[in-house]
Amino acid sequence: MASIGLFEAFITFFCFLVFYNFLVKKPYYYLLIQKTLKSYPWNWPVLGMLPGVLVRLHRIYDCSIVLEKTNMTFQFKGPWFAGKDILFTVDPANIHHIMSSNFSNYVKGPELKEIFDVYEDAVFNTDSDLWKNTRMCLQSMVNHQGFQRLSEGTVVDLQDVFGRFTFDTTIITVTGSDPRSLSIEMPQVDDLIKALDDAAQAKKMTEAGATFDRVCTKYITDKREEIRANGINHHSKEESDEDILTSSLKLDATKYEFLNMGDDKILRDIILSIVIAGRSTIASALTWFFWLMSENPKTVTKILQEINTNLTRSGNGQDMSSSVDSKEFLNKLVYLHGALCEAIRLYPPIPFERKSPVKPDVLPSGHKIEANSNILIPIYTLGRMRAVWGEDAVEFKPERWISETGGLRHEPSFKFLSFNAGPRTCVGKHLAMTIMKIVVVEILQNFDIKVVEGHKIEPKHGLILIMKHGLRVTLAKRCST
Numbered sequence: 482m483a484s485i486g487l488f489e490a491f492i493t494f495f496c497f498l499v500f501y502n503f504l505v506k507k508p509y510y511y512l513l514i515q516k517t518l519k520s521y522p523w524n525w526p527v528l529g530m531l532p533g534v535l536v537r538l539h540r541i542y543d544c545s546i547v548l549e550k551t552n553m554t555f556q557f558k559g560p561w562f563a564g565k566d567i568l569f570t571v572d573p574a575n576i577h578h579i580m581s582s583n584f585s586n587y588v589k590g591p592e593l594k595e596i597f598d599v600y601e602d603a604v605f606n607t608d609s610d611l612w613k614n615t616r617m618c619l620q621s622m623v624n625h626q627g628f629q630r631l632s633e634g635t636v637v638d639l640q641d642v643f644g645r646f647t648f649d650t651t652i653i654t655v656t657g658s659d660p661r662s663l664s665i666e667m668p669q670v671d672d673l674i675k676a677l678d679d680a681a682q683a684k685k686m687t688e689a690g691a692t693f694d695r696v697c698t699k700y701i702t703d704k705r706e707e708i709r710a711n712g713i714n715h716h717s718k719e720e721s722d723e724d725i726l727t728s729s730l731k732l733d734a735t736k737y738e739f740l741n742m743g744d745d746k747i748l749r750d751i752i753l754s755i756v757i758a759g760r761s762t763i764a765s766a767l768t769w770f771f772w773l774m775s776e777n778p779k780t781v782t783k784i785l786q787e788i789n790t791n792l793t794r795s796g797n798g799q800d801m802s803s804s805v806d807s808k809e810f811l812n813k814l815v816y817l818h819g820a821l822c823e824a825i826r827l828y829p830p831i832p833f834e835r836k837s838p839v840k841p842d843v844l845p846s847g848h849k850i851e852a853n854s855n856i857l858i859p860i861y862t863l864g865r866m867r868a869v870w871g872e873d874a875v876e877f878k879p880e881r882w883i884s885e886t887g888g889l890r891h892e893p894s895f896k897f898l899s900f901n902a903g904p905r906t907c908v909g910k911h912l913a914m915t916i917m918k919i920v921v922v923e924i925l926q927n928f929d930i931k932v933v934e935g936h937k938i939e940p941k942h943g944l945i946l947i948m949k950h951g952l953r954v955t956l957a958k959r960c961s962t
């Protein structure tokens with residue numbers, strides 16, 4: 482047996498002293514260092530600010546303390562050998578400049594495309610003419626869809642339920658057929674759901690890419706066969722009932738000179754664009770919304786009052802019983818609209834926006850920007866900045882969206898960036914608000930939701946802001962509303 486030398490014994494004792502005094506006893510200098518690190522990452526020689534970021538990795542979404550200290554724009558210095566400096570900004574003037582007034586200079590860039598190669602030319606992965614054509618094409622296709630009822634259970638994971646619900650509705654929108662992932666028996670998750678979740682977390686990309694190819698090829702082949710069997714009606718007036726694949730095959734290809742509509746690859750990119758954009762975003766927004774409801778019972782009461790007043794109101798007091806998905810009824814739900822905006826202000830489903838300038842530029846804040854450098858707009862932090870939203874920025878207050886006259890207060894998109902801003906504003910913004918309102922009305926009217934005691938709520942890092950442990954709740958039938 483090897484004997485322990487004096488030197489090893491000394492090192493062990495020294496380590497113990499450091500461990501005990503520094504980490505267990507936590508003297509004032511430890512707390513001071515921790516506080517300093519919490520507020521501002523130091524720029525170390527060679528390593529740059531990387532150590533500071535690693536210390537904060539568990540709360541990387543929220544860099545509001547640093548951005549408040551740096552007047553809303555902060556230059557992160559990466560390790561010198563990596564060449565990964567990033568400019569973080571939540572300054573609305575800079576955001577307006579990047580997203581709108583100098584839009585053509587700020588692109589997604591080839592680096593992002595490389596990381597998310599698996600999405601190929603899906604709309605949010607492309608720039609320039611191809612993006613313009615794909616966006617135009619998608620905009621003309623995004624239509625309303627029908628909805629399914631949610632079923633009652635004992636303990637359910639609402640995040641899983643909303644994920645299945647939005648998966649089914651987007652697949653119906655795209656292909657016309659229902660994958661039934663939300664049927665009562667809650668079947669094993671579909672391969673495509675798994676691949677979408679993996680890709681959103683930037684893991685198992687090759688496997689995810691192969692699944693996308695296989696599933697999309699099947700959807701396209703089935704649709705071609707269906708059309709061959711039934712014929713295609715180029716003059717159908719019932720466009721709202723038409724799925725996206727069918728309308729893609731009917732599109733006037735001459736309008737989109739950069740898209741070859743006969744190519745299956747374009748169809749794959751269109752399918753993925755809609756499924757990715759629509760599915761996880763709405764599921765994320767609804768999950769955070771219902772958690773916020775469980776924390777804010779007064780908001781639930783106000784939403785229910787608003788629903789009741791508008792569902793059964795008429796000039797002569799007669800019950801009009803308007804349907805919950807009628808546009809007129811949904812437009813009247815101003816407070817609910819505010820509550821949904823407030824939820825996605827604090828918990829934006831897409832928590833970061835990344836841009837890369839084509840040419841050097843100077844931002845309104847005075848920061849000089851080099852060509853091909855990295856700019857990151859942490860949307861999550863933007864929604865929590867006191868300099869932007871006031872002293873109560875981190876509080877959930879649907880009232881901030883209501884004007885003095887009781888209407889909806891407009892907030893510029895450079896401040897409320899959850900649906901993006903400028904020419905790349907979310908194509909499905911209004912559709913998403915409509916879907917979310919219908920789901921909320923249906924659920925809140927029928928169920929009282931309680932989060933399972935002790936269930937831990939924390940965000941998981943990735944492209945989409947999901948809950949790390951899901952949202953486990955119990956549903957009780959609501960007696961009267």
Ligand code: HEM
Nearest residue numbers: 605616758759762763766831899900901905907908909913
């Ligand atoms: C709460 C729900 C939603 C939120 C918060 C949301 C948010 C966003 C954001 C932040 C972007 C910009 C992404 C980027 O380029 O980095 C975006 C883009 C987009 N969204 Fe949404 N979205 C939602 C729902 C939907 C739905 C339901 C659809 C369609 C069915 C949709 C279609 C799109 C498309 C096609 C783009 C790409 C636009 C472009 O690059 O020109 N979104 N969305």
